Amino acid sequence: MTTAWKANGSQAELGTQVTFLEAIRQAMYEEMERDPAVVLIGEDIGVYGGAFKTSEGLLERFGWERVIDTPISESAIVGAACGMSYLGLRPIAEMQFIDFIVCAFNQITNFVAKGHYLWNAPAPIVIRGPSGGGVHGGPFHSANPEMYFVHTPGLKVIYPSTPYDAKGLLKAAVRDNNPVLFFEHKFLYRRIKEELPTEDYTVPIGKAVVRREGKHLTIISYAAMMHTSLEAAAELEREGIHAEVIDLRTLLPLDEETILASLRKTNKCLVVHEDTKTGGIAGEIAAILCEGAFGDLDGPLMRVTALDTPVPYAPSLEEYFLPNKEKVLHAARTLAKY
Amino acid sequence: MKKALTRQQYLDLYYFMRLNRAVEDTMVKLFRQNKIVGGLYSSLGQEAVSVGTAYALEKKDWLAPMIRNIGALLVKGVPPRDVFMQHMAKYDSPTKGKDGTSHFGDLENLHIVSPISMLGDLIPVMTGVAIAGRYLGQKIVAMTWIGDGGSSTGVFHEGMNFAAVQQAPFVLVLENNQWAYSTPVKRQVPLENLADRAKAYGIPSYVVDGNDVVAVYTTAKEAVDRARNGEGPILIEVKTFRRLGHAQHDPAEYVPKEMRAYWEARDPIALYEKFLSAEKLLDANNKKQIDEKIETLLSAERDFAENSPLPPAEFAAQGVYCTGDDCHKVAPKWERPIAEVTPPKSRVPAVWTVKGFGSGKASGGGSAPIHFGDTEKHEEQSKDTEVPEAVAETIRPPAQPRPVKSKSAKATPKKSAKPAVVSGKSSARKARR
Secondary structure, eight states, X not given: OOOOOOTTSOSSOTTSEEEHHHHHHHHHHHHHHHXXXXXXXXXXXXXXXXXXXXXXXXXXXXXXXXXXXXXXXXXXXXXXXXXHHHXXXXXXXXXXXXXXGGGGHHIIIIIITTHHHHHSOOOOOEEEEEXXXXXXXXXXXXXXXXXXHHXXXXXXXXOOOSHHHHHHHHHHHHHSSSXXXXXXXXXXXXXXXXXXXXXXXXXXXXXXXXXXXXXXEEEEXXXXXXXXXXXXXXXXXXXXXXXXXXXXXXXXXXXXXXXXXXXXXXXXXXXXXXXXXXXXXXXXXXXXXHHHHGGGOSSOOEEEEXXXXXXXXXXHHHHHHSOOHHHHHHHHHHHHTO | OOOSSOHHHHHHHHHHHHHHHHHHHHHHHHHHTTOOOSOOOOOTTOHHHHHHHHTTSOTTOEEEOOTTOHHHHHHHTOOHHHHHHHHHTOTTSTTTTSXXXXXXXXXXXXXXXXXOSSTTTHHHHHHHHHHHHHHTTOOOOEEEEEETTGGGSHHHHHHHHHHHHHTOSEEEEEEEOSEETTEEGGGTOSOSOGGGHHHHTTOOEEEEETTOHHHHHHHHHHHHHHHHTTOOOEEXXXXXXXXXXXXXXXXXXXXXXXXXXHHHXXXXXXXXXXXXXXXXXXXXXXXXXXXXXHHHHHHHHHHHHXXXXXXXXXXXXXXXXXXXXXXXXXXXXXXXXGGGGSTTTXXXXXXXXXXXXXXXXXXXXXXXXTOOSSOOOOOGGGTTSOOOHHHHHHHSOOOOOOOOOOSOSSOOOOOOSSSEEEOTTTOOOOOOO
């Protein structure tokens, strides 16, 4: 089967809106066109085009040597990607579901992450894959394991929320000389669309963005919960509460400057994330605010997160487990009263 | 008798084994003077393995040592001072004091990948090195070592399997020194020959006497040549013995006395000196020259190492991330036309092809969809004669498992059809698949 790709490797006409998924695919396609050092490695990414079809058409375009289907061996995928990077290649390794990244935990945290610090060996690899819940994937296909890795010096961790950012950040990740973990919230894959620039662009790693200006409180979020937070902010606006909404985009390194600047303006902070509560990024943000802007705080840092449980399967259980707009509204109204 | 190696090669092997031992002897002294910061792991009695295998590599090839492969590093070109300074945590060491032992590498010049303490992880990493080298057209071979203990890790399997399906130019030296810390090999692996593991990956293997440096070298050379020629990964099991404990702190009282006595009598350097004398390659005068050369070198290297400072404390906070091109310029060295791997030349149909499908023979004699590999279709006219070997493999009743011999803990290399056993005076035989 041959797919008719457009000049930029896109299935979409130029100037039309593309999905989050298509943005990821375009980023990989364009980077592979730009630089023959970029190769893909992962399970079922070649002939099948990836479990979510993120690499569809790339084998046809770039051949077997650059799109490498592997056995079910996450440690070998990451290890081999690391070895390839030592010879100057820039592999993009796919975890079929990001849940499986922990099978390669040792390779990532001990081998890949420590190389530059210990023996001056950069490992320019990207490890990407679909993450997150809300699609009833059950406890092993819905994880948000980003914080295991945010706790690992030497890695960069990206978790975008829009097609534009996904494409620009993935390109930036490929060009970065450090190992980058790239989380793609699968709930967003086909649900959101955006028109993308026709020219090459990147989005800087380590920079948060203010998605909505406000003065009464700051909501900090990322990935799918970004959209939940924006919906909540729109509703709060009707109640006269003007919430500023920050999209972290990169979790490591964290953009402390943007967080602190917003807090100094609104004096109140609510963190919303889909990750579980204990050890989530909200705790880190609380510490940053206490260290850097304690005097500016007019209320407690509040957080809306998933429960401290595995991700349950039944829709009723998963909906209870996940944060949602109502939970964000409740927390924001409480915080606004301080 | 025509000699297999040149005189220079014979003497190089000798020099590097002697240097390996002398470097480690020096470090024992440093350790006893409390000048070594962490642990010290000995390869006493295993020098022939490190030196013989690494000597088979070319300059452009890549290696990744294990903790007991200082000899391999010396052969590849690492100066002894780097080994000393690593152990002493000095600022001039390759890791500038951030890690110790043989945990260091050199991507630019020597093509060495640093090991980590978790065993087996180097196997997929070096597989990746091998694949990348092939992709770039560099015709390199990647080599790493794993102990009998490390061969039980999951990542060993993942890495070997992936190397095998990729037919990566990769040589794994399985250094069976009989002990994983205090646990004997028989308590780790229910196999007489760990090389048998190669069968699971459909790759060739060798078993070689690890205390016979010429046998080790000629076997490794053959394996490296085969890997370079595109025959895929190869596993070499070298049977040797860890003469000291896991590290300096360990008196290794768990090792049976007769086992230790057996291997001490087979010291690889002593055996090799006997061989070299018999072959008139080394006399007392040569030996004295080598003694002096090593002594002079190590005395200077040791002085340099001892005079190097410890790293400044604030250095701990630096270097976690590569800051970009000013820090490292990451660029591959292409040795093939880039056009071959870029469109339109790289275009392929995204389909799986199955050449030999239906070419297998069922037990009743009819054609059966047994074989799914890329073999030629079974020819009709050969129906009554021979079944193609690859097909026959799949329909032949499984061979009886070999009886496990357990009467002796010492592993004297024995001859056997598969894998090829190389022992005695270096007659490397080709392994059969």
